[in-house]
Amino acid sequence: MDEWSGLDAEEYIASIRAGAIDPRGRTADELEEELAAYDRDWAERLARLSDAEVxxxxxxxxxxxPLPGTVPAAERPESVRRQEALAGRIRAIEQRRARLEAEHxxxxxxxxxxxxxxxxxxxxxxxxxxxxxAAELRLSDRAMERRLVEAWTTVTDLPAAHASHKAGRITGTHLRAIEQATEALRTDPAVDPADRARxxxxxxxxxxxVTPSxxxxxxxxxxDRAMAEPLQRRHDRAVEQRRAWVxxxxxxxxxxSLSGPSVTIHGAFNRTTDAARGKPKDDPRTFDQYRFDALMETLLTGQTPDDLHRINPISATVTITIPATELLKQTDDEDEPQLRFSGALEGGALVDAATVRALASETITWERLFLHPVTGVPVAVDTYKPxxxxxxxxxxxxxxCRxxxxxxxxxxxDADHTIAHADGGPTSxxxxxxxxxxxxxxKHATAWTVRQLDQGVLEWTSPTGKIYLDEPEPAGPAFVDRGVDIWDLTSDQPARCTASDPPWAHLKDCTCDLTGAAR
Incomplete structure (x- = not known):
């Protein structure tokens, strides 16, 4: 990288580490990595020269x-260099904004x-x-008082998040997401301060x-794992506050707006979504418009003709991941070892244990999913239809979407072939x-490229050459902290239940999750 030529790199990196902002938004660690790569490149290029050439x-x-196969920065396409410069400039501006917000x-x-x-x-x-x-800033005094309290709360209760925002490592949106997610944890006196900090x-x-979402x-x-009060009790109390408002x-x-049990809300929304998927091609309404009209017809009339919005023949489907250990329990005895994670909807909303077992008792079709005991990432599945x-x-x-x-x-x-099927990519x-x-x-229309690494990790390369790793998120809990012997999920021959067995039979020594379509 030619920009290091004639520059005291160590002094420059020290200034960035002390608080200066790089024009391209790079951190001190990133600059050190680039400098090391620059030194390696020079050493390898010089090693290829003869004494006379030196x-x-x-x-x-x-x-x-330059080394064979490399393209000097000056010879890269102008569009790529422009996008790279733009990304660096915006990143630097975001860092300055984060610092100003933190100082404020x-x-x-x-x-x-x-x-x-x-x-x-x-x-x-x-x-x-x-x-x-407030008078100086032309704001209401109530709004200014709220800002004072919120600022003090963040700096006092979330010092690590505040420091990361000030350093430009996270955005204000990330910080607000942490504030909202930890509010119950920070206000619960029964939670150990060490757990809050962890x-x-x-x-x-x-x-x-990752992104804020x-x-x-x-x-x-x-x-949820750190909360002192079990999810079931918090859920029961929250459901008492269910309401609708305009x-x-x-x-x-x-x-x-509606606020209530996640399973009910998602089931209702999925039902109207399924109806909208059946929208006739010649219907001029958008997907969202059709879904809204289907919901209103159902609410206002109670019954909808099959040929209008196709609500009647559709039964709501909710996909829920349930730890098999939760199904083995017969009661909510608080003296029993509690699994912090009872179940989760697609999208991540947690589901209480009572709802999990109620859905399990009514589910007709089951699919058993084996999760890695440490990462929680799916590793195998058995079913009758390959x-x-x-x-x-x-x-x-x-x-x-990955x-x-x-x-x-x-x-x-869509399930996309990483290596296109037309190019010999297998359907695996x-x-x-x-x-x-x-x-x-x-993916197919731009210069982005992707390849699959181990364990479902995708390595994306942007048009400017920057690499981003996208890892699968855990589909369920890890049981390594429960102190039990874990079935080796790396086996090529997972245990199977017979057709006459209940879905959770013989799982006392497994770390399986059961995914059921509750209808």
Missing amino acids: EQVIAGRMEVP REVLAAELQHLRDAGGDVGMAVKESASIL VEAELVEIAER QLRSRARRIV EDHDDGVSTL NRAMRRWLQRRDGR WPGCTNRVSRA IRNLAHLCRRHHLM
């Missing part, structure tokens, strides 16, 4: 030739801490300070390499991954 280089009569937060937090330390009527002192700031550190580590999905399980907007439009088994296995492994940063659900994605789980329609098209 003398020519020293005398300035010859340039050191620190100033407000310090003001509130000063008022707390001063004693007296702290509440009134905060209101007075907020009113002064969860925060784990979420920050994840946030520094992916972070929210994974945060649910991480936070918000009116301009132009005669309103929003109907073609369907492959698709179901891939759906549970991927869980979403394009970097995408969280579109796998049920709305090692050459298939789910991509939503948008990214399926982009």
